[in-house]
Each structure stands twice: as structure tokens, then as C-alpha cells.
Amino acid sequence: MRKTMLVADRRYMNHFAGSVHPERPARIAAMIEMAEGLQRSALKHSAPREASVEELALCHSEEYIATVERTATCERTNFDPDTHASAETWATARLAAGGVLTAVEAVLDGAADNAFAIVRPPGHHALPRRAMGFCFFNNIAIAASCLVKVRRMRRVLILDWDVHHGNGTQDIFYESPEVLYMSTHQYPFYPGTGWLDEIGSGAGVGFTVNAPMPATFGDSEYLRMFDQLLLPIAEQFKPEFVLISAGFDCHYRDPLGGMRITEDGFIAMTRRLQRLADECCEGRMVAALEGGYDLQALAKCGRSVIDELGRDGDEHVTAAKDGERAMPIIQRASYFLKDYWQIEPGEG
Numbered sequence: 095m096r097k098t099m100l101v102a103d104r105r106y107m108n109h110f111a112g113s114v115h116p117e118r119p120a121r122i123a124a125m126i127e128m129a130e131g132l133q134r135s136a137l138k139h140s141a142p143r144e145a146s147v148e149e150l151a152l153c154h155s156e157e158y159i160a161t162v163e164r165t166a167t168c169e170r171t172n173f174d175p176d177t178h179a180s181a182e183t184w185a186t187a188r189l190a191a192g193g194v195l196t197a198v199e200a201v202l203d204g205a206a207d208n209a210f211a212i213v214r215p216p217g218h219h220a221l222p223r224r225a226m227g228f229c230f231f232n233n234i235a236i237a238a239s240c241l242v243k244v245r246r247m248r249r250v251l252i253l254d255w256d257v258h259h260g261n262g263t264q265d266i267f268y269e270s271p272e273v274l275y276m277s278t279h280q281y282p283f284y285p286g287t288g289w290l291d292e293i294g295s296g297a298g299v300g301f302t303v304n305a306p307m308p309a310t311f312g313d314s315e316y317l318r319m320f321d322q323l324l325l326p327i328a329e330q331f332k333p334e335f336v337l338i339s340a341g342f343d344c345h346y347r348d349p350l351g352g353m354r355i356t357e358d359g360f361i362a363m364t365r366r367l368q369r370l371a372d373e374c375c376e377g378r379m380v381a382a383l384e385g386g387y388d389l390q391a392l393a394k395c396g397r398s399v400i401d402e403l404g405r406d407g408d409e410h411v412t413a414a415k416d417g418e419r420a421m422p423i424i425q426r427a428s429y430f431l432k433d434y435w436q437i438e439p440g441e442g
């Protein structure tokens with residue numbers, strides 16, 4: 095068994111975006127209830143710390159951080175039609191960014207082999223100077239920046255399987271060769287970014303990899319995408335740390351997303367990434383919650399991923415079968431990325 099650290103806290107329920115908002119406190123309650131029911135001796139629990147303003151400033155401008163801080167004096171602040179802060183949002187968002195840092199530190203310090211951070215509000219749409227898409231601070235990007243700028247790592251992988259494209263994360267690292275950002279997402283869909291030709295720029299060209307997919311794709315298409323595009327690139331990159339933007343809104347039950355991933359799909363994606371981390375960086379991997387709006391699916395998928403993080407070995411990784419519908423996208427992605435990575439999509 096691997097030691098897995100769960101970072102969770104009921105204070106993540108304090109941020110309130112509105113009474114009919116899908117990104118709601120009950121998401122955390124469902125995840126914590128699930129986590130409390132897990133019977134595993136190798137499971138550890140940790141409370142999150144708050145990210146410091148200096149840590150937030152690794153990815154966000156000081157003016158923007160001050161803008162979010164000021165929302166603590168107002169009952170409600172609207173950043174865009176989807177993104178609303180309550181008086182508790184500033185503290186909760188700092189705790190979300192800090193929760194992913196707590197998870198990363200547990201793995202770096204050897205307190206755990208890997209970790210799952212059950213945090214909210216989510217982060218991957220947050221831009222350096224702008225809140226959007228339910229997100230205020232880019233939790234996963236702040237963790238990656240910490241690994242690069244504070245811990246002096248040179249290669250950090252972020253794999254984002256949330257149903258939405260992580261435009262904020264992409265933007266923050268678009269010119270960075272130190273952070274490889276890979277995203278599978280429904281397309282066309284919110285927020286509209288994440289097409290195949292978005293591959294990074296300047297020194298970061300080739301270090302953004304997008305896998306935009308039409309609604310109705312499920313486990314077999316995602317696994318084909320992993321096996322024939324994402325993992326071959328990630329293996330060449332040789333990450334020193336693997337971060338997952340773990341949104342569960344690509345599950346078939348999700349009310350916002352149109353994809354068809356099942357619990358088995360999340361298990362298979364987790365297993366593949368853990369194998370990659372085992373090969374490249376002694377298994378160091380942290381998953382952080384992003385979206386996921388069906389409470390039952392959220393808890394089941396969270397449990398599946400956490401269970402899989404605890405498992406040793408890779409005996410149940412078998413190559414993706416079927417999923418031929420993903421092949422045209424893999425081939426087109428290969429065309430854009432061929433100057434930077436060796437990819438042989440083949441016919442499958």
C-alpha cells in the first residue's frame with residue numbers, strides 16, 4: 095500500500111457563491127463524508143494551511159490579490175456572471191491554494207507517497223489578474239510555481255482532466271518550458287479556449303498540449319488519448335512532480351458536462367499517471383479537486399481516485415481498446431506538436 099495524504103477541511107464550505115450555484119458547499123460535505131468512510135490504514139489526514147500573499151503572487155498580480163481581499167468586507171461581490179464572492183471567499187480561496195501546497199509539502203517531506211487535496215473554490219480558470227468560472231486563485235498553478243520557483247524543480251507536469259479547459263493554468267505557463275500543461279476537455283465548450291493549435295509560445299512552445307474532444311466521449315476515447323498522445327509526451331518530458339487538476343465534471347452524471355467518463359475511467363487515468371510518476375519521479379503525485387457538480391458522482395469518483403492512489407504496482411494497466419473516435423484528434427494534435435515531441439499516433 096502507498097501512503098496517501100488527504101487534505102480536507104470543513105472551512106472549504108464557507109465560500110458561498112449563491113443559493114442556486116452549482117459550485118456549492120455541499121460538494122465538500124459529500125467529499126468529506128466519503129473520506130470519513132474510507133477504511134485504510136495507509137490513509138493519512140491533514141488540515142490545510144493558508145497560502146501566503148507571496149505564494150498567491152507567484153501566479154497573480156498584487157492588485158488583483160488586493161481586489162479579492164477587499165471582498166471580505168462585502169456580503170457579495172460579482173466578478174462575472176458565474177463567479178461571485180461572499181465575505182468568506184478570500185479566506186476560503188487562500189485555504190484552497192494552501193491546501194494544494196499542504197499536499198505537495200506532505201509528498202516532498204516524505205509524510206506521504208501521494209496526496210489528494212479536497213479543496214474549493216476550484217482554481218483552473220483563474221487568470222493572473224482575473225477571477226472567472228467559479229475560480230479566484232489558481233490553486234494548481236500556485237503549487238506548480240512553488241515547485242519551480244521555490245523548490246527549484248525544472249520539470250513539473252499538470253494534467254487537467256476537468257471537463258472544462260483550464261484556460262487560467264494554460265495562460266500562466268504559456269511561455270514556460272518548466273511546466274508542461276496538458277488538458278483533456280469538452281470542445282467547443284466553456285471557456286472557449288483549448289484548441290489544438292494552442293501549444294505554448296516563446297520558450298514554452300510545445301509545453302502546452304490540448305486534447306479538445308466533442309461531447310459524448312468516454313473512457314475508451316480518453317484512454318486512447320492518454321496512451322497515444324499525452325503519456326508519450328509526458329514520458330519524454332520526464333516530470334519531477336505530477337499534479338492533477340482533478341475535476342469530476344467529465345463524469346457521465348454531471349449536470350454541466352457532456353462527457354461519459356465512469357469511475358473505471360478515473361481509476362484507469364489515475365493508474366496511468368501514477369505509473370508515469372513511478373517511472374519519472376519516485377511516484378510523487380498530487381491531485382487537487384477542480385469541478386464536479388453531481389454530488390453522488392463526485393463522492394464515488396473521489397473515492398475511486400483515492401483508492402487507486404493507495405494501490406501498488408501497475409499490473410492492471412492494459413492498453414486502451416476501442417476509442418477510435420479519438421484518433422483524428424490525436425493525429426491532428428501530433429501535427430501541431432511534431433516539432434517538439436516524438437509521437438507516433440499510428441492507426442491504433
Ligand SMILES: [Zn+2]
Nearest residue numbers: 256258343385
Ligand atoms: Zn470544470
